[in-house]
Amino acid sequence: MRSLGRLLSCSFALALAGLAPAGADTFAIGSHVPLTGNLARVGKGMDEGIAVAVALANEDSKGKHSFELRRIDDETSPAKAVAAVERLAAEGVVAFTGGYGSNIIGPASEAADKAGKVYVTSGGVSPGLTKRGLKTFFRINNEDGYGRAMVGLLRDLGVKKVAVVYLNKEATVSIARYVERELKGAGVEVAMAEFDESTKDFKPVINRVKLRDRSEAVAMVGYENDYVGILRAAAVLKPDVKAMVGVWSLATSQMNGEFNDLMQNVYGTALLPYPVAFQGEEAKRFGETYQRLHGKEPDYLGQFGYVQTKLLIEAILRAHDKGVLKTGGLSDELRAAKGETLIGEVAFDPAGDNPNFAHRMGQHQGKRVEIVWPTATATGKMNFPGVSW
Amino acid sequence: MTELTLQALYSGLLVGGAYAMIALGLALVFGTMRLINLAHGELVLLAAYIAFEMERGYGLNALAAIPVAIVIVGATALLTYLAISRIRHERELNSLILTFGLAIVLTNLILMRWSADIRSTSNGWFQEGVVLGGTLFSMRSELLFFLIGLALIGAVHLWLAKTWNGRALRAVASNRAAATLMGVNPARVEAFSFVIAGLLASVAGVAVYTASVVYPALGHNLTVKAFVITVLAGLGSVPGVLIGAVMLGVAEALTATFLKPSLQELAAMVIFLGVLFLKPSGLFGRSNTVRR
Numbered sequence: 001m002r003s004l005g006r007l008l009s010c011s012f013a014l015a016l017a018g019l020a021p022a023g024a025d026t027f028a029i030g031s032h033v034p035l036t037g038n039l040a041r042v043g044k045g046m047d048e049g050i051a052v053a054v055a056l057a058n059e060d061s062k063g064k065h066s067f068e069l070r071r072i073d074d075e076t077s078p079a080k081a082v083a084a085v086e087r088l089a090a091e092g093v094v095a096f097t098g099g100y101g102s103n104i105i106g107p108a109s110e111a112a113d114k115a116g117k118v119y120v121t122s123g124g125v126s127p128g129l130t131k132r133g134l135k136t137f138f139r140i141n142n143e144d145g146y147g148r149a150m151v152g153l154l155r156d157l158g159v160k161k162v163a164v165v166y167l168n169k170e171a172t173v174s175i176a177r178y179v180e181r182e183l184k185g186a187g188v189e190v191a192m193a194e195f196d197e198s199t200k201d202f203k204p205v206i207n208r209v210k211l212r213d214r215s216e217a218v219a220m221v222g223y224e225n226d227y228v229g230i231l232r233a234a235a236v237l238k239p240d241v242k243a244m245v246g247v248w249s250l251a252t253s254q255m256n257g258e259f260n261d262l263m264q265n266v267y268g269t270a271l272l273p274y275p276v277a278f279q280g281e282e283a284k285r286f287g288e289t290y291q292r293l294h295g296k297e298p299d300y301l302g303q304f305g306y307v308q309t310k311l312l313i314e315a316i317l318r319a320h321d322k323g324v325l326k327t328g329g330l331s332d333e334l335r336a337a338k339g340e341t342l343i344g345e346v347a348f349d350p351a352g353d354n355p356n357f358a359h360r361m362g363q364h365q366g367k368r369v370e371i372v373w374p375t376a377t378a379t380g381k382m383n384f385p386g387v388s389w
Numbered sequence: 390m391t392e393l394t395l396q397a398l399y400s401g402l403l404v405g406g407a408y409a410m411i412a413l414g415l416a417l418v419f420g421t422m423r424l425i426n427l428a429h430g431e432l433v434l435l436a437a438y439i440a441f442e443m444e445r446g447y448g449l450n451a452l453a454a455i456p457v458a459i460v461i462v463g464a465t466a467l468l469t470y471l472a473i474s475r476i477r478h479e480r481e482l483n484s485l486i487l488t489f490g491l492a493i494v495l496t497n498l499i500l501m502r503w504s505a506d507i508r509s510t511s512n513g514w515f516q517e518g519v520v521l522g523g524t525l526f527s528m529r530s531e532l533l534f535f536l537i538g539l540a541l542i543g544a545v546h547l548w549l550a551k552t553w554n555g556r557a558l559r560a561v562a563s564n565r566a567a568a569t570l571m572g573v574n575p576a577r578v579e580a581f582s583f584v585i586a587g588l589l590a591s592v593a594g595v596a597v598y599t600a601s602v603v604y605p606a607l608g609h610n611l612t613v614k615a616f617v618i619t620v621l622a623g624l625g626s627v628p629g630v631l632i633g634a635v636m637l638g639v640a641e642a643l644t645a646t647f648l649k650p651s652l653q654e655l656a657a658m659v660i661f662l663g664v665l666f667l668k669p670s671g672l673f674g675r676s677n678t679v680r681r
Contacts, residue, residue, distance in 0.1 A: 035505070036496070036497065036500055036505070036605065036606070037606050038604075038606050040500065040505030040604070040605065040606065041504075041505040041506055041507065041604070043505075044504070044505050076606070168651045193649075193650055194649055194650060194651040195645070195650035195651050196650065196651040196652075196653065196654050198610060198653075198654045199645070199650055199651075199653065200404075200601050200602075201400055201403075201404050201641075201642070201645075202650075203396065203400045203526065203527075203642075204396070204397050204400055204642050204643075204645035204646040204650065205645055205646075205650050207392075207393060207396050207397075207400075207526075207646065208393065208646060211392055211393055212393065224507045224602075225507045225602040225604060228507065228509060228602045229601070229602060232516060232528065235516065235518070236516075236518040236526050236527065236528055237518075237526050238518070254506060258506070258507070258508075258509075258511070259509070259511075261513060262516075
């Protein structure tokens with residue numbers, strides 16, 4: 001009986017070996033993303049982009065190599081993210097892609113570094129992340145890119161008084177402080193209002209803007225649920241402002257479809273207009289694959305997830321070809337990556353940051369999101385002054 | 390300054406009314422069975438998502454979801470009770486673990502069914518502003534559910550005080566064994582209290598959906614808020630729930646207006662701890678201490 005079992009096992013192994021081409025390798029890529037908890041929505045968005053990158057890499061490497069994504073839901077918890085990284089590293093993944101929230105990415109990427117694994121993300125923009133001296137940490141976006149876009153738009157709008165309403169998380173505080181510093185430097189009067197994630201009623205905050213600060217524009221730095229709360233409070237209290245400006249998760253197809261009335265004339269960072277108009281072969285292929293895999297149009301989260309993972313996969317292949325993948329060469333290969341991507345030019349500095357990252361500003365206009373800043377890349381005319389009420 | 394203060398007080402009052410509606414179901418179960426249903430926030434959330442489903446899936450007004458939510462959430466609450474009733478040892482502690490587990494299950498079922506996207510009503514009627522006296526602003530939904538909440542709290546108070554079932558519930562809360570000797574079936578009364586909690590959670594859930602934004606992870610926050618108010622109010626006190634909730638709501642709104650919005654949760658907790666320090670049995674709780 002035992003001999004028969006051995007014979008069957010050997011036959012199965014030989015059959016598999018016959019199917020795989022000579023020299024083919026399977027690369028396991030680890031990923032931890034929040035699929036539950038407070039950051040589930042953004043985590044899922046990034047995860048969808050990662051899945052597209054892996055699917056396209058498998059299509060391109062068919063017959064040569066294959067890529068396997070091992071993904072764990074970190075439940076928006078730093079401790080669970082660290083546990084996920086340690087587990088996946090022990091399973092032998094070659095590198096990590098994913099992570100959302102600077103406070104989660106910090107400890108998770110340190111765990112990856114201890115295991116000697118490269119970690120690439122687009123979910124943490126806090127400046128502190130690239131000041132830790134980790135040789136294995138990379139990110140394709142950063143606070144400066146978001147902050148520059150927000151400040152650039154506000155300066156071009158010519159407003160003299162701005163209220164910055166921001167969530168008291170590491171990354172949001174960091175961007176809010178950047179906006180405050182830059183606007184004050186440009187002679188703009190700035191009023192700061194920090195809120196907590198438990199804040200559900202924003203009327204007291206907006207009433208302050210209306211009656212005390214008398215700001216001309218409101219800069220919102222938070223997440224989707226915060227924006228909806230702030231905009232609803234503003235729609236009720238109707239402060240005399242000329243523009244409502246936000247950062248991520250705002251100028252998206254989801255917000256345009258779900259809260260169309262509330263979003264009218266609201267600005268947010270965006271890479272592409274909505275409906276998406278992809279230019280170039282790679283972008284079109286990304287859009288089609290995304291639609292095929294997820295049954296919807298991609299948003300910026302998917303684009304970021306795709307770009308970070310694509311860069312990682314390309315670096316893995318280069319390191320493999322040079323025979324340095326298992327000797328710590330992946331980090332050098334990724335750092336050497338340079339070129340145009342779906343989010344613009346990416347090149348990593350010695351700290352793993354992408355100093356070329358620059359965002360654009362979109363504005364909800366009817367059932368569309370038009371890119372309105374900078375003028376050079378604008379797809380539509382800006383509605384200013386303009387609010388939703 | 391006066392305008393800011395008045396608006397802060399008004400906003401706090403409305404928020405407090407919503408908090409009271411969320412907390413009342415939990416307080417009722419706590420008062421009857423000395424159990425904390427850690428899945429209460431998820432029951433509220435389930436009702437909110439039922440409102441979403443009725444509105445987006447069937448094109449109905451969110452208010453029309455209340456009867457459907459009462460059936461589904463009431464049945465879920467009853468199932469929770471049936472699971473708890475099978476606990477034979479250390480019911481207080483084990484029910485915490487059971488309801489905590491149930492909360493996780495409900496959260497993930499909601500996540501699977503409705504995804505992680507944020508949801509809220511798309512019906513503009515609920516979001517329209519209502520201005521009282523030219524200075525007090527609110528959304529229609531906030532004012533509407535504040536009034537509904539007040540009516541429900543009054544009804545529960547009267548029901549507990551005036552009806553046989555209400556008195557039976559208080560009797561079980563006071564002394565289970567003595568109530569049994571008086572012909573009350575404690576199991577039936579406890580099951581009934583869970584169903585009533587489900588009913589209250591249903592209305593609260595629709596209120597949250599129309600006035601705010603819901604997402605799968607919200608349930609835990611609602612449970613914590615409801616628990617704080619229940620303890621602040623004192624065991625089994627319905628007026629205490631309302632007063633405690635309004636106190637927290639007003640403290641939060643004043644803090645957000647005059648200090649920092651991020652400190653509002655801290656302000657609420659300071660009040661909570663202060664009341665417990667001065668009055669450990671809560672605002673309207675009966676002290677168990679016997680003075681000699």
